[in-house]
Amino acid sequence: MSTFFELLLNGLSMGSVYALIALGFVVIFRATEVVNFAHASLLLAGGYITASLHDDLGFWPALLVGVAGAAVVGAAVEFLVMRRYRGSDHSVLAIVTIGVDILLTTELARRLGTDVLPLGDPWGDDVLSVGPISIAHTRIAAFVTAALLITAFLLAFRHTSWGVAMRAAAESPQTAALMGVRLGRVSLGAWAVAGALAAVAALFLTVFPTPGLERATSLAALKAFPAAILGGLDSTTGALVGGLVVGVTEALATGYQSELTFLGRGLGDLAPYLVMTVILLIRPAGLFGTKELARV
Amino acid sequence: MGGRYVKGFGTGARAPGPGGGAPPGGGLAVREVSVGYGPVRALRRVSLDVPDGAVVAVLGSNGAGKSTLLRAVSRTLSFQGATLTSGDIHFQGRRTDGLAPERVVAAGISQVPEGRQVFARMTVADNLRAGALGSTGSRTAKADALRRVHELFPVLADRAGQRAGLLSGGEQQMLAVGRALMASPRLLLLDEPSLGLAPLMAARIADTIREINAQGTSVLLVEQNAALALRLASHAYVLDVGEVALSGPAAELAASDEVRRRYLGVVDEDAAADASRGVGALPALPRWEAGR
DSSP, rough: OOOHHHHHHHHHHHHHHHHHHHHHHHHHHHHHHOTTHHHHHHHHHHHHHHHHHHHHHOOOHEEEEEHHHHHHHHHHHHIIGGGGGSSSHHHHHHHHHHHHHHHHHHHHHHHTTTTBBOOOOOOTOEEEEEEEEEEEEEHHHHHEEEEHHHHHHHHHHHHHHHHHHHHHHHHHHHHHHTOOHHHHHHHHHHHHHHHHHHHHHHHHHHHHHHSOTTTTTHHHHHHHHHHHHHHTTTTTTHHHHHHHHHHHHHHHHHHHHGGGGGSSSOHHHHHHHHHHHHHHOTTTOSSSSSOOOOOO | OTTTTHHHHHHHGOSSSSTTTOOOOSSSEEEEEEETTEEEEEEEEEEEEOOOTTTEEOOTTTTTSSSHHHHHHHHHGGGOOOEEEEEEEEEETTTTTTTTHHHHHHHHEEETTTTTTOOSSSSSSHHHHTTTTTSOOHHHHHHHHHHHHHOOOOHHHHHTSSSSSSSSHHHHHHHHHHHHHTTTSSSEEEEEETTTTOOOHHHHHHHHHHHHHHHEEEEEEEEOHHHHHHOSSSEEEETTEEEEEEEEHHHHHHHHHHHHTTTTOOOOOOHHHHHHHHTTSSOOHHHHHHHH
């Protein structure tokens, strides 16, 4: 039973990190209706900046610069690339983001080489033990940070003018423009926020028990895709729930791997996609995706 | 057939000729504006004035270019893939036809789009907040605007927490108008406010428009419901396939046989006779004569 709780807690912690990534993904989708395939490379960029600065600056300043840097990279992608294609078909834009992703990832992979860079976090490999359950400090930090950030984001989304502008633009760009909403600014803000959230997620994807930042980190970030999709691409709540579902599924499937050997190995990597497929079969718009809500 | 009747009514409306003269200081002045959707012309050299404090109506059938005209003023043509190819637009003496949409809102022009277009997934209160996003006013000015909107439409205060998509059609229209008023505009552009509403609700909206105007906001009203529009407006224009076919004081237009026959659905003997005299160049068909 204690194994189960350990797995569950670890799963929730990883899930909250996936939720951070998925949230950024959803924010960009809502603000611009673009599926951002470059999200993993934003994450890698934020992680790389933190990793290469923490020796000189210390961990916290380096993390701040990393977060700000990823926000700037996100904003730059919007300003330099996406903006030139405004008015194009959304599927064209999605393919443009694949191009951006390839460029960014190639450059970062070249810089990383075969290195595994630590991010210099203060938690190390400390473990907290409560009775029979033990959980790494990094996992607790991940959960707390993600919960705080997500709460702050949702409050801002619901209550600030920025949030109102973002939601208005998401529903109808033309009507939002009639209200005086600057669509360019909304989409720039969305990319920057997504970049910043991804950089924080990069930290928690690379801390203990993971050895550090490497090329493959962007693959871990891809697990946020099923999270965002099974939650419903345009729903912030969906991103949260989706993230947790993916995290817990992955942790449980990995943890109980030995009892499921008849399914072969590597079930943990597969499970999130399996869950996504099943959920989409039942609810094609995802758990919290937009259902038509209108009275005629 | 466009333009045939213009001369009879061509009062002062087109005063400053093509590109000529300084624009009037107050109100909205649209001069010789042409708009194209790619190669398709939607507006041809349309001129129109909304003096300060006036209610001006634009009538016309589907596809006459009424909405296009409003979009040209609010600078949202590009969303439809249209461009302003010639002409200019001034508001309060300032040229507005090169501005970004948010600048037009800041200049004091708010538009209520056709089909209401409330943000269905947002609450009524958030819809109104969205309307204030383009306002340049202070926090207190926005609070005043909200109070005025709630006075005008008490139902919007009652339903503040409800999702806009769940309101009835009439309530959505009130929300759309209230939302536009949140920016405290000096000119309100209304696109088909009576569309799809029950007659009673349309009458209520008309009363509200009168009240908004009485509080000092000019109104440019686009309507298919010509009877309603002509009752509200002091001056009216009739658009026909992208051109101003008629214009003049609303009362004069309402009395004109052409407007009565085509837009008010009046088909009494005299009007029909007048109309046939008006198109005297056409040979009368024998069967029509027999029917008399």
